[in-house]
Structure formats: structure tokens, C-alpha cells
Amino acid sequence: MTDCWRPFVIIWSAILLAYVTGYKPVIIVHGILDGPKQFENLEKFLNQSHPGTIVTTIALYDYIASMKPLWLQVDGFREAIRPIMENAEDGVHLICFSQGGLICRGVIATLPKHNVRSLIFLSSPLAGQYGDSYYLRYFFPQMYQVKAVAYHFCYTKCGQKISICNYWNDPHQRDRYLKSSNYLAPLNGELEHANLTVWRDSFLRIQKLVLIGGQDDGVITPWESSIFGYYDSNETVVEMEKQDWFLRDAFGLKTLNSKGAVVKCVVHDVSHTSWHSNITVFQNCIDKWLT
Ligand SMILES: *[C@@H]1O[C@H](CO)[C@@H](O)[C@H](O)[C@H]1NC(C)=O
Ligand SMILES: *[C@@H]1O[C@H](CO)[C@@H](O)[C@H](O)[C@H]1NC(C)=O
Numbered sequence: 001m002t003d004c005w006r007p008f009v010i011i012w013s014a015i016l017l018a019y020v021t022g023y024k025p026v027i028i029v030h031g032i033l034d035g036p037k038q039f040e041n042l043e044k045f046l047n048q049s050h051p052g053t054i055v056t057t058i059a060l061y062d063y064i065a066s067m068k069p070l071w072l073q074v075d076g077f078r079e080a081i082r083p084i085m086e087n088a089e090d091g092v093h094l095i096c097f098s099q100g101g102l103i104c105r106g107v108i109a110t111l112p113k114h115n116v117r118s119l120i121f122l123s124s125p126l127a128g129q130y131g132d133s134y135y136l137r138y139f140f141p142q143m144y145q146v147k148a149v150a151y152h153f154c155y156t157k158c159g160q161k162i163s164i165c166n167y168w169n170d171p172h173q174r175d176r177y178l179k180s181s182n183y184l185a186p187l188n189g190e191l192e193h194a195n196l197t198v199w200r201d202s203f204l205r206i207q208k209l210v211l212i213g214g215q216d217d218g219v220i221t222p223w224e225s226s227i228f229g230y231y232d233s234n235e236t237v238v239e240m241e242k243q244d245w246f247l248r249d250a251f252g253l254k255t256l257n258s259k260g261a262v263v264k265c266v267v268h269d270v271s272h273t274s275w276h277s278n279i280t281v282f283q284n285c286i287d288k289w290l291t
């Protein structure tokens with residue numbers, strides 16, 4: 001074989017292998033202040049465990065651009081993800097990291113014919129965020145206890161133009177949150193709106209919902225937000241199953257859960273930026289859902 005043919009042979013072998021083994025394409029959606037580079041380990045794990053899998057880490061709104069409003073980002077990610085889905089007869093798997101989890105929820109809500117089989121949320125603030133994480137310090141480096149005052153900024157028209165504010169969920173400012181949050185509150189069905197039924201039907205097309213998180217995360221606050229738990233007004237964490245929007249089945253989570261389609265994988269000793277690079281997490285929480 002001449003050297004010229006090598007790349008083609010490698011590519012075609014990969015495609016053939018994926019076809020024969022039937023691995024579905026995997027789409028990765030990155031988090032805040034990161035980009036595809038941070039997912040090279042995860043891509044390697046995938047390649048080793050499921051050789052030939054076609055993996056796409058979407059290179060959109062990377063790094064500082066990840067601060068842009070989430071609905072805007074959703075439009076971009078949806079159009080990047082749509083053709084991959086359309087070419088995948090047997091469906092795709094989605095792995096969404098951190099803020100990327102919220103983007104994936106927006107994409108799924110607005111793609112009513114999606115074919116996502118496993119939706120894997122890797123330490124995503126699914127029920128919101130209320131903590132002095134380094135993302136906040138990035139904007140307000142001098143301030144101590146930014147979280148107590150962030151609502152003044154986040155719950156305004158201007159604030160909602162920054163991604164973190166789209167899921168900023170101050171448990172002491174319920175009314176302001178419900179009035180101003182134009183992303184998380186409607187997605188979680190905390191408000192009535194015209195798209196609720198369509199979004200819910202779309203959510204129910206997911207076959208497996210995998211929630212991964214842990215107490216040593218250090219960024220997602222409370223960390224239970226990664227498994228749909230959240231603070232009440234006393235900052236006591238209320239678990240997913242007792243959340244009002246769960247009990248009302250406002251966006252389909254209760255139905256999925258009752259079908260046994262929701263899996264929680266709680267892992268200690270993993271810091272926020274190591275989730276996607278930790279082989280143990282991959283083997284115990286991700287690998288088996290990618291067949
Ligand atoms: C996948 O693994 C094979 C060997 O198992 C290697 O040749 C190839 O370069 C890897 N591809 C990626 C994208 O890591
Ligand atoms: C409902 O969905 C449509 C199409 O995605 C969008 O244009 C509209 O703003 C949405 N309405 C609400 C209340 O979210």
C-alpha cells in the first residue's frame with residue numbers, strides 16, 4: 001500500500017468499524033470558559049473503549065464567548081448538532097459538561113424530532129447555581145460574597161444577556177428569579193408558557209438520562225444541582241424527587257424517572273474541571289450508556 005492511501009484506509013476502517021459494531025455517534029458540548037481542547041482525554045477514552053465511534057466536540061462559543069446568552073448559544077449548537085443527528089439513523093448520544101448541560105436542554109427542547117438516545121449531564125447546574133464560583137470571581141474579582149448581591153445584576157434585562165445569569169437561582173429571591181430568568185425558569189417549567197407541552201414531549205424522547213456529579217466538585221453549588229437537587233429558602237438542599245417541578249412533572253422528568261430512564265452517578269473526589277478527564281468516571285458512569 002502506498003503512503004497516499006493510508007489516511008483513506010484509516011478513515012474508512014473507522015467508519016466501517018463504527019458501522020459494524022453499531023456505535024452511535026457521540027456529540028460533546030463543552031462548558032463555560034472552555035472548548036474542545038479540554039475534551040481530548042474523553043475523546044481518547046471513547047476511542048479506546050468504542051473504537052471507530054464518530055465523536056464530535058462542537059467548537060462553538062468557546063472560552064469567553066461561552067458567556068453569551070444561552071438562547072443565542074442554543075441556536076448555534078442546534079444547527080451544528082442537527083446534521084449529525086440527521087445522518088445517524090440509529091440516533092446519537094450527547095455528553096454535556098457543566099453549562100453545556102443547560103445548552104443541551106435548550107437544544108433538545110427546540111428540536112422536537114431529535115434522536116438523542118443517551119443524554120449524559122456531566123456536572124451540570126441543572127437546577128441552577130448559587131455560589132461564589134470562580135466564574136463569578138472572573139467578573140467581580142474584588143468582591144467578597146458576590147452571591148448575596150448578584151441578583152441585583154442577574155435579574156435584570158442586562159444581566160440575562162450573560163450566560164451564568166440565565167441559570168442564576170437565588171433561593172432568597174424567588175419572585176425576582178421567576179420574573180426575570182428567561183432560560184432556566186421556563187425550561188424547568190417553573191413558569192407557565194406556550195411551549196411547555198412541546199418542550200416536554202421533546203424531553204420525553206430521551207431514552208436514558210444520566211446525571212453525574214459529586215460533593216467535591218467545588219464549582220456547582222449546591223453540587224446536588226447536578227442531580228436536580230436544589231436549595232430551599234433556608235439553603236437546605238431538597239432532592240429532585242421533592243422538587244415542585246418534579247412533582248408536577250412540569251418538563252417530563254417525573255415520567256422519565258418512573259420509566260426507570262433516569263440514572264444518577266454520584267462520585268466523590270472529583271473536582272469540577274476533572275470530570276471529563278477521569279477514567280474512573282468514564283468507566284463507571286459514562287461508558288455503558290454509549291452502546
Ligand atoms: C483511536 O485509536 C486508534 C488505535 O486504537 C488510533 O490509531 C487513533 O489515532 C485513535 N484516534 C483518535 C482520534 O484518538
Ligand atoms: C416558543 O418557541 C418559539 C420557537 O422556538 C420561540 O420563538 C418562542 O419565543 C418561544 N416562546 C416562549 C415563551 O419561550
Ligand SMILES: *[C@@H]1O[C@H](CO)[C@@H](O)[C@H](O)[C@H]1NC(C)=O
Pocket residue numbers: 232233234
Ligand atoms: C426555614 O426555617 C424556618 C426556621 O427554622 C422554618 O420555620 C421554615 O419552615 C423553613 N422553611 C423551609 C422552606 O423549610
Ligand SMILES: *[C@@H]1O[C@H](CO)[C@@H](O)[C@H](O)[C@H]1NC(C)=O
Pocket residue numbers: 267268269270271274278279280281
Ligand atoms: C478520579 O475519580 C476517582 C473517583 O472515582 C477519584 O478517586 C480520583 O482521585 C480521580 N482522579 C483524578 C485524577 O481526579
